[in-house]
Amino acid sequence: MRLPDTVIFDLDGTLVDSAPDLTGALNHTMRTIGLPEIGAGDVRHMVGHGARALIQKAVTAAGTTIDDAAFDAAFDTFLDYYADHVADLTTPFPNVLGTLSFLRDQGVKLGVCTNKPQRLADLLLEALGMEHWFGAIVGADAVEHRKPHAGHLTATVDRLGGDLRRAVMVGDSQTDVDTARNAGTPVVAVSFGYSTVPAADLMADRLIDDFIQLPEALAALIAHK
Template sequence: MSAKLKAVIFDLDGTLVDSARDLTATLNYVLRHRGRPEIGIENVRHMVGHGSRALLIKGFDYSGNVPPEEELDRLQEMFLDYYNNHIADHTISFPGLWEALTELRSNDVKLAVCTNKVEDLSHKLLQSLGLDDFFCALTGGDSFDYKKPDPRHLLSTLELMDCDPDNAVMVGDSANDIDAARNASIPVIGVTFGYTPVPVEELNPDQVIDHYDKLIPALREIMKT
């Protein structure tokens, strides 16, 4: 591993973990409560990435009109309460992740999570999957007054890690991740197995991987430049 690499920041949903089944079940729980039809997982996958409220809005918009803001507040509470109790019923980490994280940690590379999911649920999900010990920092969509694709979300995460952007790489699955990294002048690796509605190759990350066994070689390639 290049001595230049000091930090790797990961997105969560669709990057570290495949959480689509539990997010779909939670969204459909709320939709049923309002008498709306359920949405298939293949559609929900492309709605994930902007936080729970945005997912609710997209879910309701998919099947009709979106409830007013005051009702959305109540529905979001219902969503978060249900999800909190079912956060890892079917969620798993992506293949090869453990091995990649272990190798990075053994090379003294600091690891962090930067996600638009709320912070407490992000911590709980990582703990439920036994992944929390890998990461020295985690920031969520409610950690600051800004979130991805705002580059300050990544830069503030790096501050918590006590790392410089020049020695960091972002790993994500969507335009939120890639745009945030670009605007923060941080190289970015896109994963093909995430939830983006646009193929990640079309978002022009610095490297693209289809499995976590490709992560270390991709990081080495980036650090050459």
């Protein structure tokens, strides 16, 4: 099976189901600032643009606004709580670990490109014992421009020593698809993530329902390049 030189993964909603812990941190923050909690199902559709965007969406959903100072304080509250509970309920999606093992054994370079802050991405992957799979983990604040800017993806490939011409992005959202398009790389979307629209509507090059399908999808993309 001919596979890409490099595969770059989104984190939340792609590799791991982190929505339960993100919901816990968000609702702790909402209680702290006196606003109503957000349902877990709704939080799944708010994830993907980083913690600040998540909090802003929750405040907007509550039908109100808060000033900059209050927002900054809420952001700090979220980060502190989430750092302490980053992997209480978060788990890898089914067949993720086996698929990562297979790809690495085939010599594929693996990286993570996430809009999570670097510290939280590192904490989460370390807590789950997953950091060793990846030659580069690049959070939103580790680059000048984060996803969907192409530079976030290209920086991840560069840190791996990978080949952008033989790289593939794997994600769950419009942000991930746009990132890949901006960088000129093929993209695989997962159907089980946190997209705000049906995954089929993301118009990725391939759509998978389970990570066990990923190697075949990657091979098909490389065969067409």
